[in-house]
Amino acid sequence: HNIKVDINFAVKSSLKSGLDSIEIDEYKDKANIGYQKLLKLVDKGDIGFPKLVDQALDNITAYAKKKLGKFNDLVVVGIGGSSLGLEAIVNALLPHGYNSLTFSERGGFPRIWIADNVDPYKIQWIMKNCQPSDTLVCVISKSGGTVETVSNFNILYKWLSEEVEKPKDHIIVITDPEKGLLRKWSEENEIDTFFVPKNVGGRFSVFSPVGLVPASLLGLEIDKMIEGAKDFIATNLQQALVLSAIYIFYIEKGYKINVLMPYTSRLSKFADWYCQLWAESLGKRYDKDGKEIFFGTTPLKSVGAIDQHSLLQLFKEGPDDKVFTFIEVLNHDADKKIVSVMDEEVDYLKGKSLGELLNYELYATELALKNANRPSVKIVTDIIDEYRLGYLMMLFMYVVPIVGLYFNINPFDQPGVEEGKNYAYGLLGLRGFEDYIKKFEQGYLK
Numbered sequence: 477h478n479i480k481v482d483i484n485f486a487v488k489s490s491l492k493s494g495l496d497s498i499e500i501d502e503y504k505d506k507a508n509i510g511y512q513k514l515l516k517l518v519d520k521g522d523i524g525f526p527k528l529v530d531q532a533l534d535n536i537t538a539y540a541k542k543k544l545g546k547f548n549d550l551v552v553v554g555i556g557g558s559s560l561g562l563e564a565i566v567n568a569l570l571p572h573g574y575n576s577l578t579f580s581e582r583g584g585f586p587r588i589w590i591a592d593n594v595d596p597y598k599i600q601w602i603m604k605n606c607q608p609s610d611t612l613v614c615v616i617s618k619s620g621g622t623v624e625t626v627s628n629f630n631i632l633y634k635w636l637s638e639e640v641e642k643p644k645d646h647i648i649v650i651t652d653p654e655k656g657l658l659r660k661w662s663e664e665n666e667i668d669t670f671f672v673p674k675n676v677g678g679r680f681s682v683f684s685p686v687g688l689v690p691a692s693l694l695g696l697e698i699d700k701m702i703e704g705a706k707d708f709i710a711t712n713l714q715q716a717l718v719l720s721a722i723y724i725f726y727i728e729k730g731y732k733i734n735v736l737m738p739y740t741s742r743l744s745k746f747a748d749w750y751c752q753l754w755a756e757s758l759g760k761r762y763d764k765d766g767k768e769i770f771f772g773t774t775p776l777k778s779v780g781a782i783d784q785h786s787l788l789q790l791f792k793e794g795p796d797d798k799v800f801t802f803i804e805v806l807n808h809d810a811d812k813k814i815v816s817v818m819d820e821e822v823d824y825l826k827g828k829s830l831g832e833l834l835n836y837e838l839y840a841t842e843l844a845l846k847n848a849n850r851p852s853v854k855i856v857t858d859i860i861d862e863y864r865l866g867y868l869m870m871l872f873m874y875v876v877p878i879v880g881l882y883f884n885i886n887p888f889d890q891p892g893v894e895e896g897k898n899y900a901y902g903l904l905g906l907r908g909f910e911d912y913i914k915k916f917e918q919g920y921l922k
């Protein structure tokens with residue numbers, strides 16, 4: 477493989493506000509403190525995502541093989557950590573417009589629909605596009621009770637059971653091994669079920685069945701994804717320390733926004749996945765000792781070259797409060813030469829390819845930001861495939877907790893998200909959440 481981390485535009489020699497060589501060492505030491513804390517949590521068994529690279533994949537691939545050719549559509553029901561990883565995988569690795577290909581063009585693999593939001597319009601169109609008899613519904617919820625997932629699944633279950641004799645043959649559940657509504661239901665109804673290990677949280681679960689089962693059903697090489705993730709851990713952890721060092725440095729300097737800007741539309745959903753990872757892990761009111769600190773910086777997704785025509789103006793001339801992480805793809809698949817059919821004014825493009833143009837635009841943005849003294853780092857990958865995607869996801873799954881643990885916050889909980897869920901349960905009248913409806917009435921309806 478060939479994935480590199482380039483920090484040239486975040487160091488003193490090229491950027492006034494950059495790190496000098498002493499600071500680089502100092503901040504790598506700080507990152508190492510976060511890393512050692514992470515290692516401890518992994519060794520104790522509290523945190524499990526790094527260990528997913530050692531799991532056997534046979535169960536998942538055998539299941540996918542059994543289902544191959546049997547369904548025209550796969551509907552995945554899940555939200556947040558239970559859908560964003562898959563979105564990133566699908567966006568990066570399946571052809572653009574994949575669902576418009578024929579069954580045979582897709583090699584017998586199903587089309588993919590992701591029912592995340594409880595948006596009636598979206599769910600209606602999923603049901604209109606699919607035939608129950610030809611659809612596999614994969615419902616994913618670690619807790620087994622997330623209101624959006626449960627609601628969408630109930631609607632889809634009814635839709636299936638009105639049309640097919642054995643709905644159970646059209647369902648697969650991915651959930652906690654012991655707890656939750658979904659686990660109970662799948663056990664009682666003898667539904668095919670895969671488990672999310674207890675020590676793997678939603679946004680760190682892409683290498684568990686949460687990401688791997690649907691990816692395998694779609695014909696993607698999940699062993700290569702795991703191999704990429706594993707190689708990153710085995711050989712290139714230094715890259716996580718360097719990136720974390722830069723982020724820690726700029727957080728300490730008061731920079732407020734962390735921009736991820738891949739120069740390819742194929743990593744657009746990857747950037748969404750990253751935003752969740754960063755925001756839910758690092759946005760915390762209290763540190764681990766219970767001190768109120770309102771910690772966090774805001775992640776921002778930006779896609780090149782599209783956002784050169786929108787956000788870049790702010791990036792370059794707005795407040796100097798952002799750290800940029802670019803992703804460059806050296807060799808773009810199916811690269812096309814630009815032909816000149818108009819007049820000599822566009823002759824300068826002749827012979828160049830779209831991929832080259834995209835990368836030139838990236839270099840221009842990097843330079844424009846550097847000239848405005850805005851810090852950036854760049855991750856460079858030779859191509860996009862299962863291996864590289866697995867590698868990149870694991871890289872960031874290390875970086876984010878390293879940063880959080882260095883600052884003494886817990887990157888693995890999400891009390892803020894849970895409070896919102898509890899209010900919603902109270903409003904919906906779920907037993908046990910009556911207090912929340914009272915609190916809601918006091919705070920909102922007054």
Ligand code: PA5
Pocket residue numbers: 555556557558616617618619620621622625677678679680756890893
């Ligand atoms: O990262 C997280 O923990 C969350 O985003 C969850 O993944 C999300 O709330 C969905 O939860 P669940 O998988 O329990 O349905």
